[in-house]
Amino acid sequence: MKVVQTDMAPAAIGPYSQGIVVNNMFYSSGQIPLTKEGVLVEGDIASQTRQVFKNLEAVLAAAGSSFNTVVKTTVFIKNMDDFAALNDVYAEFFPIHKPARSTVEVARLPKDVLVEIEVVALVK
Template sequence: MKKIIASPLAPKAVGPYSQAVEAGGALYISGQLPVDGATGKMAEGIEAQTRQSLDNLGHILREAGYDYSHVVKTTVLLQSIGDFAAMNAVYAGYFTSEMPARICFEVAALPMGALVEIDAVAVK
């Protein structure tokens, strides 16, 4: 059985997908763009965009009764791999112990011209 999770604090899904789905004891969170759910505005710069994407993940985690410590895997998509160090510095502030597995790679483009998009899988 699956349960659809949606946080009013994170940006609404704008296509045929859910913010997150809980199934089989795991929470699968869709890629989060650096968009403020309240204003619909995108943060500027890689540090601010990384922070906003991770804050959005946090809103969804909390809505489902999880937190960052439950995250076991993330995928980070970067518009430029040259932003890796700056993204990583912000990311390290959210995952401080028992870090999740992660993959990070450069993509040709992200929706809305974003510099970063981050998804996650969490398990209690």
């Protein structure tokens, strides 16, 4: 088991790692719209989702992986009314490859953000 850590994504805000590699699989912790410096990205669901994907890209790279090898995503969204706007941004990062996905509306997320996403991916 290998702990994944990169300065190109925000540090964990609790007692957990950015991700773990086991055998040839990478499991990310949920990423929220914090910059790598830990500053919260304000704004709409599109702005926050883009930052989440920047963070996921960084931890995937640190694990030796990429969006092309993601097999599953889990999306936690504060308001299902934002589903279409979230999908527009999501499609920018998965234009051809379409991993399995679950999307769940939740009452509250850390730091009261609008979205949190986690991924499972193959490691190259």
